[in-house]
Amino acid sequence: MFPLDEKKTAVIFNIQRFSVFDGPGVRTAVFFKGCNLRCLWCHNPESYERRTQLAFDRQKCIGCGSCIRNCPGLCLLPAPEAGLLYRREDCLDCGKCARGCYAKALSRIGCEMTAGELLEDLLEDMPYYQESGGGVTFSGGECMLCPDFLEEMLRRLKEKGVHTAVDTAGNVPYESFERILPYTDLFLYDVKAFHEEVHRELTGASNRRIKENLLRLAGTGKEIKIRIPVIEELNAGELPFIRDFLWENGIRDVELLGYHRMGVGKAELLLEPLAQKAFREVDGESLKKYQQMFG
Template identity: 45%
Template sequence: MRGIVFNMQRYSIHDGPGTRTLVFLKGCPLRCGWCSNPESQSPRPEILFEPERCSACGACVPACPEGLHSLRAGPSGTAHLVERVASCRGCGACADECPNGALRVSGRSMSVEEVVDAVMRDAPFYWQSGGGVTLSGGEATMQAAFAREVLMACRDNGVHTALETCGMADWETFRELAPHVDLFLYDIKHMDDEVHRRLTGAGNRRILDNLHGLFRMGKKVLIRMPLIPGLNDDPAGLEAAFAMLREEAARGADIAGVELLPYHRYGEGKYRQLGRAYPCGAEPYTEERLEAFKAFLAARSTEGLPLRLVRHA
């Protein structure tokens, strides 16, 4: 059993309780314009190129088996060019030969054992802090069989497990993963199906159905709501989500809290490295606007539905 992992982040304190190791899996069914990890969207490995680090030495040209790299003469001297990016297999041969780190591979094949071994290196921190492992992405459910084996192995080792998800998978996938997940970090991007489709490329009916299903199973869920200026931060839309969650909490849903994550442009540089245009034209919130959101949430937070603005994301 192997999966495609594009990053592992140790000592995280923002994606579940305690100190955690984040395992980022490739592949996502949504295309959110504000995505901060665009290298996660494709399920296959990809090459990222940082032109500011390139010396146009040409080492990558003969290394690439697909012949995608070339050098060209320009008014500023010799420049490096990557063509037919869609033909790239993500083998990493070019990155291996690049002396300046201008080329790097996003995504590599790992076995369940390799992932679990990496996770367990920090086991003492989990025991001390109540932390554990969080599977993220991309969307971890797109590699459901691999995710399930990793979660099972971590729990066998006494590690707390969390799964960060956009909710876009069939219910059977969630039903099979749920017994091995201690905490779900679950995205709600918009309550209106058509608006959700316009923002992400897919409707939200399956997402909301899966969320209700997890509540019915008694799973603990931390709700996460990205705030994107002018796209999904209108008070009426937020109130609709809060009302739905209050109803679920009144019925006994185990809601760990609701985190609102203000928009940032951290992913913009990664789009350039992938040779893609950054699709979101929104401007980050001002401090005054963020303070207004804090007041908005404070007026609506209840003991059964704690709301908070999370500035790290």
């Protein structure tokens, strides 16, 4: 076994233990920062940027001024209405402000981790993986935007006999899939729209490469579960087209995920302004009806 390459790092914003929705058994899900799509409904808008960011909860702030005094970049200023004024361009990403905020109004989103640090953390859950037939799922953001790091993690986990899953939107060069194929047991592959112009409108990017990658991946015989977020106002009309495309290509394992508004609140908490529109949440009955379209 080669030593771990400690130069390979990724910015991780959440390690969610005991997840039962991201593959078989009990899983630990790792969420990477950085994404090359901008889905209008994104449930994790704090994952858009690869770098660490700051979140600020005005309700919790007690106005002690500690963050302002401790900031080496002089980029925080008091602001009567908003509580804090932030100059992103001067921020050194040092995290001192959040560490010194005892009211927990300021928090840092994301932490740069080496492959060794993350592996050690993930292997702590080995008994749960073994008992439940679970494993580790890499998600985001888009975890496949860090192919070196991801390949290293997957390879190490496979060496330890851990089941691995990769949750991706597929908007990456196919070479990135080829690199991780030998070490990935399951792909959770997001499909958001069938028509290219609709996809562009909803996510800011074409889906041509996403569809091509999916077909190539399906040709390898790897286990793939398609995941489709359902936001009725935006993509309900796309569902029959997506179904026909998948079925024509022999892809039948499909799960629909109902939109919820969690992303709106998260976007509001970011210290850098980011507004997200709220859509109608999908109730269980409607989701069941849509799911029936997929057999």
